Amino acid sequence: MFKINENYLKLPGSYLFSTIAKKVKAYQEANPDKEIIRLGIGDVTQPIAPKIIDAMHSAVDEMGKAETFHGYAPDLGYDFLRNAIVEGDYKSRGADISADEIFVSDGAKCDSGNIQEIFSLDNKIAVCDPVYPVYVDTNVMAGRTGNYNSDTEMFENVIYMQCKEENNFAPQLPDKTPDIIYLCFPNNPTGSTINKAQLQEWVDYANKVGAVIIYDAAYEAYISEQDVPHTIYECEGARTCAIELKSFSKNAGFTGVRLGYTVVPKDLKCGDVCLNSLWARRHGTKYNGAPYIIQRAGEAVYSAEGREQIKKQVAYYMNNAKIIKEGLQTAGFTVSGGVNAPYIWLKTPDKMTSWEFFDYLLESANVVGTPGSGFGPSGEGYFRLTAFGSYENTIAAIDRIKKL
Numbered sequence: 415m416f417k418i419n420e421n422y423l424k425l426p427g428s429y430l431f432s433t434i435a436k437k438v439k440a441y442q443e444a445n446p447d448k449e450i451i452r453l454g455i456g457d458v459t460q461p462i463a464p465k466i467i468d469a470m471h472s473a474v475d476e477m478g479k480a481e482t483f484h485g486y487a488p489d490l491g492y493d494f495l496r497n498a499i500v501e502g503d504y505k506s507r508g509a510d511i512s513a514d515e516i517f518v519s520d521g522a523k524c525d526s527g528n529i530q531e532i533f534s535l536d537n538k539i540a541v542c543d544p545v546y547p548v549y550v551d552t553n554v555m556a557g558r559t560g561n562y563n564s565d566t567e568m569f570e571n572v573i574y575m576q577c578k579e580e581n582n583f584a585p586q587l588p589d590k591t592p593d594i595i596y597l598c599f600p601n602n603p604t605g606s607t608i609n610k611a612q613l614q615e616w617v618d619y620a621n622k623v624g625a626v627i628i629y630d631a632a633y634e635a636y637i638s639e640q641d642v643p644h645t646i647y648e649c650e651g652a653r654t655c656a657i658e659l660k661s662f663s664k665n666a667g668f669t670g671v672r673l674g675y676t677v678v679p680k681d682l683k684c685g686d687v688c689l690n691s692l693w694a695r696r697h698g699t700k701y702n703g704a705p706y707i708i709q710r711a712g713e714a715v716y717s718a719e720g721r722e723q724i725k726k727q728v729a730y731y732m733n734n735a736k737i738i739k740e741g742l743q744t745a746g747f748t749v750s751g752g753v754n755a756p757y758i759w760l761k762t763p764d765k766m767t768s769w770e771f772f773d774y775l776l777e778s779a780n781v782v783g784t785p786g787s788g789f790g791p792s793g794e795g796y797f798r799l800t801a802f803g804s805y806e807n808t809i810a811a812i813d814r815i816k817k818l
């Protein structure tokens with residue numbers, strides 16, 4: 415008789431966004447005349463930039479001719495893309511990363527979920543609270559955590575690092591020593607960031623205690639302030655303690671195209687074992703490479719024209735972020751984020767819970783956001799709005815909220 419992986423049964427309830435979708439659907443069915451504006455899910459809305467579309471078209475044509483047809487991609491990524499990444503994202507920032515330390519994938523969600531496979535089940539993980547749910551849930555599935563405690567809304571055997579208003583939504587070094595530390599800056603959901611000195615402190619700490627940092631930089635393109643690091647490898651010593659995850663989803667609109675990469679430096683070792691080799695082994699065994707057409711699209715992201723075009727898209731979303739942030743502040747809300755990230759994190763008024771505010775906003779303004787409590791217990795009393803809508807919808811949503 416087969417048995418299931420019972421770790422899956424530890425995962426509580428339904429996924430946050432499906433709960434939201436159900437509530438919105440029910441409201442819309444009951445109120446078909448209402449025009450709902452969605453500023454909830456972190457999906458982009460702008461079309462892919464022309465230079466990138468051109469690159470995809472040419473790659474499609476190549477696939478139609480025997481002389482230029484491409485079958486299986488190299489499982490770690492085509493050199494043309496890995497080299498473009500090294501030049502565009504690392505050398506240009508003075509970070510010492512080479513092409514054979516880049517592993518191309520179909521996105522950061524998979525990588526952030528899969529990377530835990532190369533670590534022992536004994537390792538203790540530390541995560542921010544609130545947090546992008548994938549880090550914890552995938553460790554739960556693997557059996558690296560204890561049970562879920564519905565009173566605390568936390569899993570046993572996980573170190574939660576509270577990110578609250580008092581600490582500018584930045585985690586403090588934990589009291590208990592973790593083995594694997596998940597950090598994400600600019601942050602989803604709070605939109606917060608840390609400066610280079612703060613990140614250096616984490617790198618020094620990880621090297622001191624022998625921990626590895628899994629650094630999710632999916633929102634790096636949204637950084638606007640000077641002192642915010644674009645990659646963890648700007649910090650001294652990061653090559654011996656950090657893995658970095660990157661995505662093309664939010665900087666270039668690839669959420670439906672799918673491309674990302676993970677950096678595993680060769681200096682990152684456990685005893686004599688190089689994590690770069692372990693991840694290469696895992697990738698080679700379980701993954702057959704991102705499609706050629708999509709990797710050519712990724713290469714175009716780093717072209718001069720491509721860069722210019724995607725910069726405009728990011729600026730478009732960040733203008734929305736400014737409208738949301740300033741509009742909410744004018745309306746008397748306490749707001750953070752929205753400066754180096756497309757997420758605005760607001761404190762719910764009148765001590766409403768995150769879900770109470772969700773219902774209130776849906777029913778009174780017909781605006782959909784995301785309850786902060788869905789990202790962890792410290793998110794209770796907060797609410798996330800995203801800048802990924804259209805300019806027109808963003809203006810309309812804020813006008814409605816101001817009138818409440």
Ligand SMILES: Cc1ncc(COP(=O)(O)O)c(C=O)c1O
Nearest residue numbers: 521522523546602632661663674
């Ligand atoms: C923090 C964070 N990491 C990773 C991802 C997933 O990125 P991708 O689309 O590359 O899978 C997201 C998507 O919303 C995210 O917010």
